[in-house]
Amino acid sequence: MRKVTLFILLCCIQLVAAEKKSPHGAKLKVDCAVCHVTENWNNIKKNGFDHRKTSFPLTGQHKNVDCRKCHVSLDFKNVKTKCNECHIDVHQGTTGNDCERCHTTNSWLISNVKSLHQQAGFPLRGAHATADCNRCHTSASALRFDNLRTDCFACHKDKYYATAGKPYDHRALGFDTDCAHCHSMAGMDWNKIGKGFDHSFFPLTGGHNISCNDCHKGGDYRKKLSTDCTTCHGGKKAQATASSPAHSTVFARYSCGECHTTQTWNTVKMKQHDAFFGIYSGKHRNVWTKCTDCHVNDARYDAANTCGRCHDDIQHL
Numbered sequence: 001m002r003k004v005t006l007f008i009l010l011c012c013i014q015l016v017a018a019e020k021k022s023p024h025g026a027k028l029k030v031d032c033a034v035c036h037v038t039e040n041w042n043n044i045k046k047n048g049f050d051h052r053k054t055s056f057p058l059t060g061q062h063k064n065v066d067c068r069k070c071h072v073s074l075d076f077k078n079v080k081t082k083c084n085e086c087h088i089d090v091h092q093g094t095t096g097n098d099c100e101r102c103h104t105t106n107s108w109l110i111s112n113v114k115s116l117h118q119q120a121g122f123p124l125r126g127a128h129a130t131a132d133c134n135r136c137h138t139s140a141s142a143l144r145f146d147n148l149r150t151d152c153f154a155c156h157k158d159k160y161y162a163t164a165g166k167p168y169d170h171r172a173l174g175f176d177t178d179c180a181h182c183h184s185m186a187g188m189d190w191n192k193i194g195k196g197f198d199h200s201f202f203p204l205t206g207g208h209n210i211s212c213n214d215c216h217k218g219g220d221y222r223k224k225l226s227t228d229c230t231t232c233h234g235g236k237k238a239q240a241t242a243s244s245p246a247h248s249t250v251f252a253r254y255s256c257g258e259c260h261t262t263q264t265w266n267t268v269k270m271k272q273h274d275a276f277f278g279i280y281s282g283k284h285r286n287v288w289t290k291c292t293d294c295h296v297n298d299a300r301y302d303a304a305n306t307c308g309r310c311h312d313d314i315q316h317l
């Protein structure tokens with residue numbers, strides 16, 4: 001009996017003493033029992049304290065980290081909060097202090113390589129997407145991502161000069177050093193086979209999907225070509241003028257490209273028509289098949305008296 005009393009007494013003394021030496025600072029308002037068990041001060045209850053109540057919820061791999069690894073000082077308020085205050089910047093300042101731009105607490109592996117390059121104004125497409133990181137980031141194996149230049153010439157100077165002696169000797173022809181003017185970043189090579197040549201400044205679609213030499217006679221790229229349809233299609237102009245609809249009257253106000261595409265001369269699309277009378281939008285969208293549904297196919301190309309073909313009572317409309 002005496003032994004038991006003594007034991008209880010000792011326990012009480014111990015608790016009181018311990019309470020006095022809380023290592024957590026005076027400001028901690030949480031009850032000891034939320035985190036502690038009675039056996040030992042160093043055994044912390046799993047899921048005892050709800051860390052989501054703090055401004056720093058434990059996510060990803062932080063969930064399994066020992067409290068003391070972060071709370072080196074057991075005064076819980078006295079703790080770093082930024083990633084780079086607890087983790088060494090392995091990139092040696094080359095990517096800035098905002099680690100969260102690329103990393104999460106789940107892993108140091110990054111999954112947004114694509115969007116990172118997009119944001120940096122250098123989307124990785126074509127041959128760039130398959131190239132090893134080290135080919136461009138020469139210190140990537142040391143985890144350094146020093147700033148790179150994004151202009152093509154910075155990395156492809158040699159290839160530009162290597163065209164010497166070819167029919168398309170770039171330097172001799174005075175070609176722009178902004179390769180993207182004629183070459184595509186989405187390509188796998190520099191020629192049209194792997195889509196590395198890009199003629200989109202004058203799209204080679206429809207009837208223009210032909211040999212380079214059909215337009216650049218003799219493979220001469222030095223001679224500047226005009227994009228005006230009539231320079232190459234003078235004969236077509238004469239043909240059109242002689243036929244109906246009469247191209248020399250109402251149509252003459254517009255350039256050929258405003259009505260014709262490169263598909264065939266009989267595919268006509270006049271986008272600007274909607275500016276004065278909607279035929280691709282509004283009530284008349286998809287209700288006609290030929291321009292001559294509304295127009296009289298004569299020199300005036302009139303539309304004023306043809307409405308009645310579809311409308312019984314045009315006055316009423």
Ligand code: HEC
Pocket residue numbers: 018019020021022023024030031032033034035036041042043044049067068074
């Ligand atoms: C939010 C949770 C939490 C609360 C509340 C809490 N503690 Fe702790 N306490 C800890 C953690 C975590 C440790 C470190 C455990 C370890 O060693 O890993 C610790 C350690 C201790 C230690 C041992 C210190 C050492 O150096 O090993 C004592 C003593 C202690 N706490 C007393 C208290 C007392 C007294 C209270 C109530 C006033 C209290 N604690 C409230 C989490 C808490």
Ligand code: HEC
Pocket residue numbers: 028030035044049051054055056058062065066067068069070071076077079080081
């Ligand atoms: C990955 C690091 C990390 C781990 C692991 C961690 N904490 Fe924290 N803890 C923090 C940070 C950062 C804060 C936010 C401090 C702030 O808001 O100023 C914090 C805040 C707290 C606070 C609130 C302090 C206050 O009064 O505002 C308590 C209590 C706390 N932690 C207890 C714990 C306990 C108990 C554990 C283990 C179960 C633990 N922490 C594990 C980083 C951590």
Ligand code: HEC
Pocket residue numbers: 061062065069070079080081082083084085086087099100103104105106107108
């Ligand atoms: C208060 C200090 C602290 C802060 C702030 C902190 N961490 Fe941690 N983190 C740790 C500790 C401690 C570990 C456990 C691993 C260790 O001992 O280094 C860890 C582990 C990790 C891990 C697991 C991989 C590894 O290194 O073991 C990742 C990933 C991680 N942290 C990412 C982050 C990110 C991202 C941030 C910013 C949002 C961040 N951490 C903020 C302390 C912190």
Ligand code: HEC
Pocket residue numbers: 083084087088089090091095096097098099100101102103108109110111116143
């Ligand atoms: C612009 C993006 C970016 C930023 C910002 C960034 N990192 Fe990284 N980090 C990377 C890339 C890329 C890797 C290589 C891993 C990969 O390819 O998935 C990496 C890898 C790491 C690794 C793993 C290293 C290894 O040995 O595998 C750690 C640790 C790391 N980063 C810490 C940080 C810290 C700390 C910060 C903030 C100071 C930070 N990073 C900021 C992109 C970034």
Ligand code: HEC
Pocket residue numbers: 095113116117120122128129131132133134135136137145146147148149150
């Ligand atoms: C064809 C060249 C090329 C390849 C291949 C390449 N990058 Fe980049 N990377 C760039 C350029 C150019 C930039 C943008 C300029 C800059 O920020 O330095 C950039 C930017 C970055 C940045 C910094 C982004 C920032 O916002 O700070 C990281 C990190 C990066 N690349 C990682 C990688 C990783 C990882 C790989 C491999 C999976 C890779 N890159 C492959 C050219 C490349």
Ligand code: HEC
Pocket residue numbers: 127128131135136148149150151152153154155156179180183184185187188189190196
């Ligand atoms: C930071 C360096 C860098 C920049 C900037 C860059 N490239 Fe590249 N490019 C590469 C690398 C590396 C390859 C992979 C092929 C290799 O190993 O040479 C490549 C491949 C290519 C290829 C495939 C043909 C080949 O040589 O393998 C084309 C086409 C290409 N780049 C076009 C461009 C264009 C257009 C630009 C400008 C908008 C550009 N590149 C900017 C580094 C760069």
Ligand code: HEC
Pocket residue numbers: 152153156157159160162163168170175176177178179180181182183189190191192193197221
């Ligand atoms: C004014 C347009 C133009 C510009 C700008 C231009 N190129 Fe070219 N490039 C061409 C033409 C045309 C060819 C021949 C393509 C073909 O025959 O399919 C060519 C071919 C090439 C070839 C050879 C392709 C092969 O398979 O033999 C390389 C390499 C090349 N260019 C690199 C560059 C580089 C690097 C730049 C920028 C520094 C550049 N070019 C800028 C028009 C241009």
Ligand code: HEC
Pocket residue numbers: 182192197199201202204208209210211212213214215216221224225226227
């Ligand atoms: C249907 C006619 C046509 C075909 C086919 C054609 N081109 Fe062109 N090309 C043009 C016209 C028109 C221009 C002038 C574009 C401009 O100034 O905007 C031009 C311009 C160029 C230029 C000079 C760009 C500059 O800004 O200096 C190059 C180089 C070129 N073409 C290469 C080629 C190659 C290589 C092919 C074959 C893959 C080809 N072209 C096929 C009509 C054509």
Ligand code: HEC
Pocket residue numbers: 206207208210214215225226227228229230231232233256257260261262263264265
């Ligand atoms: C640099 C010269 C050049 C220019 C500029 C040019 N073309 Fe062509 N186009 C050709 C060549 C060459 C052909 C091949 C067939 C031919 O000789 O008629 C062709 C074919 C066509 C065809 C197919 C012919 C058919 O009978 O089916 C159409 C349609 C066409 N061009 C429309 C246009 C239009 C519209 C424009 C103005 C936007 C234009 N072209 C500008 C050179 C050119």
Ligand code: HEC
Pocket residue numbers: 229230233236237239240243244245247250251252254255256257258259260265266267268270291
């Ligand atoms: C306002 C629109 C418009 C403009 C501008 C225009 N056309 Fe047409 N073109 C048409 C229409 C409509 C047709 C008849 C299509 C049909 O019914 O098949 C046509 C037919 C043609 C035909 C085929 C004639 C036939 O006999 O089949 C040629 C060739 C032609 N146009 C060339 C040109 C040329 C060259 C120019 C520029 C000088 C030009 N067009 C400007 C609307 C236009």
Ligand code: HEC
Pocket residue numbers: 250251253259268269270273276277279284288290291292293294295301303304
């Ligand atoms: C649903 C009826 C309708 C159809 C279909 C239609 N038009 Fe018209 N178009 C009109 C009307 C109405 C006007 C007169 C607008 C005005 O008086 O300002 C007009 C005016 C025009 C003009 C004269 C513009 C000017 O500058 O005065 C041209 C050219 C023309 N259309 C061409 C075409 C061509 C080419 C097509 C076929 C692609 C076409 N239209 C199809 C109703 C139509």
Ligand code: HEC
Pocket residue numbers: 283284287288289293294303304306307308309310311317
């Ligand atoms: C090829 C047949 C056709 C021709 C030609 C035509 N329309 Fe229409 N129009 C329609 C159709 C179909 C509708 C849609 C009726 C509906 O939605 O109830 C319509 C609707 C309209 C409407 C709107 C009526 C409403 O209820 O909102 C007006 C206004 C109109 N047309 C005026 C004209 C005029 C003016 C002309 C002559 C320049 C003309 N249309 C020539 C077929 C035609």
